[in-house]
Amino acid sequence: STDDPGSTGHEQVVFCQDKQTGLKAIIGIYSTALGPALGGTRFYPYDSEEAALADVLDLSRGMAYKNALAGLDLGGGKAVIWGDPEQIKTEALLRAYGRFVESLAGRYYTACDVGTYVADMDVIARETRYVTGRSVEHGGAGDSSVLTAWGVFQGMRAAAEHVWGVPTLHGRRVGVAGLGKVGKYLVGHLLDDGAEVVATDVDPRAMEWARTTHPQVSLVDDSALLVGADIDVYAPCALGGALNDETVPALRAKVVAGAANNQLAHPGIEKLLADRGILYAPDYVVNAGGVIQVADEIEGFNFERAKLRATRIYDTTREILRLADAEGVPPAVAADRLAERRMAEVGRLRTIH
Ligand code: NAI
Ligand code: K
Known part of the structure; x- marks a missing residue:
């Protein structure tokens, strides 16, 4: 209440x-x-x-959960x-x-x-x-989408490793929904890693950006087409609620990892994904690069230090996926448990009541 x-x-x-x-x-x-x-x-x-x-x-x-899993002292x-x-x-x-x-x-x-x-x-x-x-x-960190995209890419590598055994998107088809501030950087990391990228955006200017800067990217007209496409990984990078009662049953990807906040439209969707054998890398775990970037300002912004922290999203995602398997729960539940554990353990040291 x-x-x-x-x-x-x-x-x-x-x-x-x-x-x-x-x-x-x-x-x-x-x-x-x-x-x-x-x-x-x-x-x-x-x-x-x-x-x-x-x-x-x-x-x-x-x-609180996001900052705990990002490894921040915040x-x-x-x-x-x-x-x-x-x-x-x-x-x-x-x-x-x-x-x-x-x-x-x-x-x-x-x-x-x-x-x-x-x-x-x-x-x-x-x-x-x-x-x-x-x-x-x-003295600020500037545009936080730079490390948000980097962190999403790291989380996606961990998910790929969990499913296919190797921490790379090389040779995988990745569908990116939303070519905004984060999606644009993410496409770059995916292409550098040797992935095939399929993308969409509702804004014609974003589609035009893709056409002109990355002609190797295949474009589809809307996100419903992307969900139903023959892709290995789905990366929601637009608005919340991308994973819902319509999209999850239609999804052909084996992995979901993207930047959008609140991807699960309602409680229970994480279970629906698990039942369909789709690995969901929790949104708040993989999109923490942005908060990592701005949090770094508190110490006096240093891009390399912040990037190193965002790179660790790979390790955290891995740990969560292992914990999920070990405890027989969806990754979203495992992530919450890991965050609660860190808050309780460190909080005890700090004698906060
Ligand atoms: P943005 O506003 O720059 O980009 C969003 C893009 O999605 C726009 O190009 C928009 O046209 C497109 N879009 C909207 N509805 C769509 C649809 N139905 N299908 C396809 N494309 C659609 O936002 P930004 O910063 O790139 O963020 C993307 C997501 O990541 C948001 O959910 C945001 O909350 C989340 N996020 C962003 C962070 C950041 O540092 N920018 C940090 C953590 C999360
Ligand atoms: K509390």
């Missing part, structure tokens, strides 16, 4: 209001067992305060600003929000999410130190 934040396991939920600027925000800290809570700020016109609260509780919990948090960014986002509102983040004295670090951008983080940074995802000019 979200009526009582105490019942959801969150450490702290902070409601922020600034009448002058119209700011209404909720900061959710699920866990600081591993370190300060890190997670982005979503700026969204929720229908109600209840909807905003439900989202922040859910997202902050998800970040806990999980997230924030939502309730309102239409087109209507109310101003310098003053973002700075008022930054002061609330500062008031938590480092228990929560923010970053970009839906509706917030690098430029917004630069504004927030004028009021607080506890912000990542800033522009390169301001």
Whole structure:
């Protein structure tokens, strides 16, 4: 139940209001067992305060699991600003929000999410130190899709090894749905590795990008065609819910590994995938390269160090797939267990209650 934040396991939920600027925000800290809570700020016109609260509780919990498995010394948090960014986002509102983040004295670090951008983080940074995802000019990590794509590729290699015995996509047909910031980089890594790439995007400009920069990529008109195509690996890199009651039965791939958040449309889909003999590399495990990239800013951004950390997504994915086999559970369940284990073990050292 979200009526009582105490019942959801969150450490702290902070409601922020600034009448002058119209700011209404909720900061959710699920866990600081591993370190300060890190997670982005979503700026969204929720229908109600209840909807905003439900989202922040859910997202902050998800970040705790993602950061734990990314091997970061960071806990999980997230924030939502309730309102239409087109209507109310101003310098003053973002700075008022930054002061609330500062008031938590480092228990929560923010970053970009839906509706917030690098430029917004630069504004927030004028009021607080506890912000990542800033522009390169301001000491930031810049575009996080670079290491997101690299990490997805590493997770995909681990899944390929689990199924075919070798950690490469060489000679495999990989279907990439969504040629956005992440999908574009992913296509490059796949081609470098010797994979055959089939791709699609709803945006004609993205299709044109593929046609002109990578003529060897086969293009299909929509993602339904990609799902039904003769592919070995399916990489959802567009929106959430790619794995649902329609797509899973139609899927011909043996492996699913992609960047999109919340790929499983509802609980139970992980079981449906397992029943069909499809190996699903959990989204939040393989797409952690982005948070790894922005988290590195806290230490002073170093691309090579961050890339090395994102490369370890290969090892983590491997471990999760082994654990899933050993415990007879879908990989999504094994991932949750591994994250919970790390939070409990390290949290105990830190005597957090
Ligand atoms: P983006 O917005 O740059 O790219 C998404 C692409 O998907 C766009 O080109 C869009 O036209 C296309 N698309 C939308 N609906 C589609 C459909 N039905 N079929 C085919 N293509 C469709 O987003 P970005 O940054 O590349 O992120 C992709 C996914 O990865 C998102 O779910 C995002 O939440 C997730 N993600 C991104 C991270 C990052 O660092 N950028 C980090 C972790 C997750
Ligand atoms: K907790």
